Amino acid sequence: MGKIKETRSDRIFTVVNYTILSILLVVFLYPLIFIISSSFSSTEAVLSGKVWLWPVDFSLEGYKAVFNYKSVWTGYGNSLFYTVVGTLINIVMTILAAYPLSRKEFYGRNFFMFLFFFTTLFNGGLIPTYLLIKELGMLDTRWAMIIPGALSVFNVIVTRTYLKTTIPDEIHEAAKLDGCSDFKFLTRIVIPLSGPIIAVMALFYAVGHWNGFFNALIYLRDPSLFPLQLILNNILVQNQVDPTLLQDTEVLQKQAGLRELLKYSLIIVASVPVLIIYPFVQKHFVKGVMIGGLKE
Numbered sequence: 223m224g225k226i227k228e229t230r231s232d233r234i235f236t237v238v239n240y241t242i243l244s245i246l247l248v249v250f251l252y253p254l255i256f257i258i259s260s261s262f263s264s265t266e267a268v269l270s271g272k273v274w275l276w277p278v279d280f281s282l283e284g285y286k287a288v289f290n291y292k293s294v295w296t297g298y299g300n301s302l303f304y305t306v307v308g309t310l311i312n313i314v315m316t317i318l319a320a321y322p323l324s325r326k327e328f329y330g331r332n333f334f335m336f337l338f339f340f341t342t343l344f345n346g347g348l349i350p351t352y353l354l355i356k357e358l359g360m361l362d363t364r365w366a367m368i369i370p371g372a373l374s375v376f377n378v379i380v381t382r383t384y385l386k387t388t389i390p391d392e393i394h395e396a397a398k399l400d401g402c403s404d405f406k407f408l409t410r411i412v413i414p415l416s417g418p419i420i421a422v423m424a425l426f427y428a429v430g431h432w433n434g435f436f437n438a439l440i441y442l443r444d445p446s447l448f449p450l451q452l453i454l455n456n457i458l459v460q461n462q463v464d465p466t467l468l469q470d471t472e473v474l475q476k477q478a479g480l481r482e483l484l485k486y487s488l489i490i491v492a493s494v495p496v497l498i499i500y501p502f503v504q505k506h507f508v509k510g511v512m513i514g515g516l517k518e
Contacts, residue, residue: 261486284487297450312427320381366441
């Protein structure tokens with residue numbers, strides 16, 4: 223079978239397309255390379271602006287400072303807790319909401335779907351939300367980082383669509399004839415067949431929990447509950463580094479770039495867990511998003 227010959231306009235479009243994509247790749251990739259290179263460079267090289275692409279005066283002092291910064295370990299543990307526990311609650315809530323909404327025999331499902339959708343149109347605002355969290359007694363507790371975002375309506379809609387298009391009605395009817403209850407059908411059949419969408423939802427929720435710091439900024443006052451991202455925010459934005467929390471304080475205080483020593487290395491350390499998780503769910507990502515995003 224002969225190859226279709228490209229027209230001149232097709233070739234021009236291909237060249238322009240690849241050129242634009244290459245420029246965008248450089249624009250998006252360079253900041254990441256700069257951060258990685260800076261994290262492996264000496265403080266003097268970073269402060270003097272010598273770092274452009276590759277590490278200058280290769281040094282691990284930045285990472286040593288990070289791991290000697292005691293709040294980092296506390297923040298890491300808190301972020302892991304918020305991410306793992308929060309994601310588990312998110313997935314359970316999403317499945318329990320999406321599954322009945324995907325069943326045709328569920329009476330009033332359109333009404334309940336409207337109620338879910340209605341919540342996306344209006345927001346009570348920061349102050350009413352803060353007062354609600356306060357009245358529920360969740361201020362300065364771990365639950366303030368988990369319960370307010372326990373369910374995403376958008377993810378419920380995507381999961382509902384996936385279940386409607388992936389789980390045939392015939393399977394449900396056959397299971398009912400065999401005496402299978404709805405709960406057993408959900409746990410034994412629906413969940414095992416929903417691996418791709420569960421992986422995608424877990425990634426969405428986990429990244430949101432891991433990167434979240436605004437709720438901590440509003441609801442938490444106890445430093446022992448701070449997630450890693452809030453500690454990173456204090457260093458990057460507010461330039462808050464407590465010298466008493468560092469080992470070898472006398473040595474580090476003599477360095478004019480104490481914050482620079484921590485900043486770039488901490489960004490890399492904070493990004494590692496997400497980079498580790500993504501390859502394991504990447505194979506399900508495209509399938510889950512494409513099927514879950516199909517219009518009914």
